Amino acid sequence: LKTGIQDGGQWDMFVSLVEKYGVVPKDAMVESASSGATAYMNKLINVKLRQYAANARRLFSEGKKSGIQALKEKTLDELYTFLTTNFGTPPQVFDFEYVNSKEEYKIMKNMTPQDFYKTQLNNILKDYVSIINSPTKDKPFMKSYTVAYLGNVVGGREIKYLNLEMKDLKDLVLKQMKDMEVVWFGSDVARYGDRTAGIWDDQSYDDEKMLEMSLYMSKEDQLDYSQSSMNHAMLLTAVNLSEGKPNRWKIENSWGDTNGLKGYYLASDTWFDQYVYQAVIHSKYLSKEQLAAFQAKPTILKPWDPMGSLA
Numbered sequence: 262l263k264t265g266i267q268d269g270g271q272w273d274m275f276v277s278l279v280e281k282y283g284v285v286p287k288d289a290m291v292e293s294a295s296s297g298a299t300a301y302m303n304k305l306i307n308v309k310l311r312q313y314a315a316n317a318r319r320l321f322s323e324g325k326k327s328g329i330q331a332l333k334e335k336t337l338d339e340l341y342t343f344l345t346t347n348f349g350t351p352p353q354v355f356d357f358e359y360v361n362s363k364e365e366y367k368i369m370k371n372m373t374p375q376d377f378y379k380t381q382l383n384n385i386l387k388d389y390v391s392i393i394n395s396p397t398k399d400k401p402f403m404k405s406y407t408v409a410y411l412g413n414v415v416g417g418r419e420i421k422y423l424n425l426e427m428k429d430l431k432d433l434v435l436k437q438m439k440d441m442e443v444v445w446f447g448s449d450v451a452r453y454g455d456r457t458a459g460i461w462d463d464q465s466y467d468d469e470k471m472l473e474m475s476l477y478m479s480k481e482d483q484l485d486y487s488q489s490s491m492n493h494a495m496l497l498t499a500v501n502l503s504e505g506k507p508n509r510w511k512i513e514n515s516w517g518d519t520n521g522l523k524g525y526y527l528a529s530d531t532w533f534d535q536y537v538y539q540a541v542i543h544s545k546y547l548s549k550e551q552l553a554a555f556q557a558k559p560t561i562l563k564p565w566d567p568m569g570s571l572a
Contacts, residue, residue, distance in 0.1 A: 265307030272541045276386045277417030283374025289355040295347035393422040393539045394430045396481045405559040408569035423555040436546045443498050447491040447539035447571045459521020462529040490567035491538045
């Protein structure tokens with residue numbers, strides 16, 4: 262009730278939505294004012310959800326349980342209308358026009374969102390897995406995990422992670438990027454960042470020296486004591502290597518092109534080590550042992566575990 266709904270979510274939530282509903286090219290469903298600035302819309306949705314919670318509990322306490330289902334259906338109908346007013350209604354069919362690499366005009370008529378996903382993306386999302394780095398005692402490395410009650414589609418893909426040491430997570434990221442493929446990742450963007458300059462670098466700030474007091478906390482302690490958690494997802498688009506090892510990373514963000522360098526940011530490798538928690542990797546890059554560990558039955562984490570948060 263305090264936090265309500267927010268933008269974003271876990272990678273597996275995205276996969277569940279796409280596999281159920283499909284996708285469309287952007288020109289088949291253009292951006293709206295609300296899709297580009299969701300804060301006020303989210304605020305109103307949360308008001309409606311809290312109103313529903315209050316009314317549903319009141320009906321229950323008054324012994325009017327039969328009215329709760331009707332209230333639920335009415336609330337969902339109102340919220341659906343509200344969302345389509347803000348975003349528009351997703352097209353059921355559309356024509357996909359394009360020019361191929363041979364400069365030939367092509368058109369695919371009467372495509373459904375599911376058709377588009379299956380024919381143009383070849384169901385590729387199912388081949389990607391979430392790798393996390395959570396160096397806490399409750400999550401041994403080379404084990405898989407899920408979070409209780411976390412999900413967005415009934416019968417959808419299970420929210421699941423493989424916990425690896427940072428060096429192993431980074432090796433997988435580099436393998437994928439060396440094959441010219443970007444990497445979706447989750448991090449804590451509230452730490453050591455300059456939004457205007459477009460930089461995340463823990464070495465650029467020396468609060469301890471300025472304040473003459475120790476502020477250091479290990480990554481483990483920051484997770485265990487709510488000092489840090491995943492709160493934003495972005496794309497790793499490039500990496501700079503020095504003697505074969507990364508020293509800085511190029512990031513594509515979603516905060517508009519007035520921040521950073523037209524929406525692109527730079528992160529130091531030390532910041533990456535400390536504040537990157539998750540990366541989505543194609544399963545072909547995992548070793549046999551890593552893949553087997555991911556496919557094993559996951560340990561169920563508490564609903565409030567920091568690995569379950571990501572905006």
